[in-house]
Amino acid sequence: MPVYKAGRIVERNRLVSRTKSTERRVLRKPRRWPKENTPLGIVELDLLYPIKKRVAKLAETTEPVVVDWGCGKGVAAAELAREVPKSMVYGFSNNSYTHWNKVLHGNKLKEIHPLQNIKFIHADATDFFRYFKDGSIDILYSKLGICHLKSQVEYIKQLIPKLKIGGILLTETGEVKSYAPLIGNIAPKMDERNRPPHRYVVDVYHQPDYDLEFIKYSNRIIIQRTK
Numbered sequence: 001m002p003v004y005k006a007g008r009i010v011e012r013n014r015l016v017s018r019t020k021s022t023e024r025r026v027l028r029k030p031r032r033w034p035k036e037n038t039p040l041g042i043v044e045l046d047l048l049y050p051i052k053k054r055v056a057k058l059a060e061t062t063e064p065v066v067v068d069w070g071c072g073k074g075v076a077a078a079e080l081a082r083e084v085p086k087s088m089v090y091g092f093s094n095n096s097y098t099h100w101n102k103v104l105h106g107n108k109l110k111e112i113h114p115l116q117n118i119k120f121i122h123a124d125a126t127d128f129f130r131y132f133k134d135g136s137i138d139i140l141y142s143k144l145g146i147c148h149l150k151s152q153v154e155y156i157k158q159l160i161p162k163l164k165i166g167g168i169l170l171t172e173t174g175e176v177k178s179y180a181p182l183i184g185n186i187a188p189k190m191d192e193r194n195r196p197p198h199r200y201v202v203d204v205y206h207q208p209d210y211d212l213e214f215i216k217y218s219n220r221i222i223i224q225r226t227k
């Protein structure tokens, strides 16, 4: 499974380069999704969380690791990497996109500088766990990505150990029959969150290793690893 990063051309699967100087091109058409280029601002509004602000805050003391799970063309991931140069951003997707080239290598004509602090991982959901060590991720967000998986609740549960302690996971959920694998049978505590520009009510489920906030009216989940 290839990883695409600045300064290196990888020949694999659908992506090939004819010569070193030519850009890679897509041979087979990837599956088309209705939305593949959501900007960061919309991702933040949809997931009800100020991602950039949190990453910038973390960057004051560390080099935060961020994963955009199901990154599509990588528009939001690139924006984040550009705005917080101390972060390391990984776009993860089982489709690959020629747009990744523009992000990685820049575009001189449009004065877009190449980004060194972003990588794209072209792999399927099941392979995600091979790329990240336990306790290595500060923020994992997924806009229209994880919610497409059939067993998304079990999958989210498997992702939690990949977070650092204090790390967070943000995602929408699609059609879910039961959240039991994530929340057990305990009753939630209702709470309020003020995360500008959002103010909303959440159901909080305290688990031994993490807290899960469920934003009922919009099926959004925010998980923070606590142990």
Ligand SMILES: C[S@@+](CC[C@H](N)C(=O)[O-])C[C@H]1O[C@@H](n2cnc3c(N)ncnc32)[C@H](O)[C@@H]1O
Pocket (backbone or CB within 6 Å): 033, 034, 035, 036, 037, 038, 069, 070, 071, 072, 073, 092, 093, 094, 095, 123, 124, 125, 126, 142, 143, 144, 145, 146, 148, 149
């Ligand atoms: C609808 S697009 C969303 C793209 C981007 N987040 C946005 O909002 O513009 C879905 C993304 O999730 C990825 N995806 C869907 N199912 C996947 C799977 N099983 N494994 C890895 N990536 C997957 C797709 O490749 C694509 O990048």
